Amino acid sequence: MPESPSPDEDRNEVTADEATEPDALALARDIADSYRGASTPPLRRRRKRPTKTGGRTNREDPVPVADIMGELVRDRGWDERLSVQRVFTDWPAVVGPDVAAHSTVEAFDDGILTVRADSTSWAKELQLLAPGLVRRLNAELGQNTVLRVDIRGPQAPSWKRGPRSVRDGRGPRDTYG
Structure with missing residues (x-):
């Protein structure tokens, strides 16, 4: 067995x-x-290190948004326009908080800055400060950016139309009877 x-x-x-x-x-x-489709695992490719040549090396590489916006502004020629817009946004920093509380920037056309004051006394004060404002603005924005500052006083109401207007009258003097 x-x-x-x-x-x-x-x-x-x-x-x-x-x-x-x-x-x-x-x-x-x-x-x-x-x-x-392969009997062996695929080989991993080595990534090349990006070389700094001034521009983006590869569209897939991450780039800060500020860099892209800076390139866009330079390529489109918007540098000067954006620096001029700083007058509107940085007005309190240029003239100080006290003056900025009583004045606003209305327009900037062809080197002429138009500022509206909330009273006639502040308008006169700004007229006296105008040459210094032009120097300060040109120092911050670039030479000959601001040629002069046009100061305007408060805007009075118009009596030409509305409930207090008189047709064929002598103007505002006739509205109060």
Whole structure:
């Protein structure tokens, strides 16, 4: 009668059979590679380091928005216009908070800055300060950007139309009877 293998030998035979069978993880890798179309994993490409040549090296490289906006402003020729717009936004910094509280910038056309004061006394004060304002604005915005400052007083109401107007009258003097 043949001898039956001992339990230890039986265990060794099973492990020997398992050793010849492919590993489950290796089998999964082979299946995934076959779906990719290659039997070996794809090689990873090395990225070149971007070289600074002044512009963007690659459209996919991240660039700060401020740099892109700066390029756009320079390319379109908007540098001077934006510097002039600083007169409107930085008026309190140029003249000081007290004067800025009583005056507003209305327009800037052809080197002439138009400022409206809220009272006649502030309009006179700004007329006296006008040469200094021109020097200060030209120092901040660039030479010969502001040629002169036109100061206007408060705008009086017009009585030509409305409930207090009189047709064929002598003007505002006739409205009060």
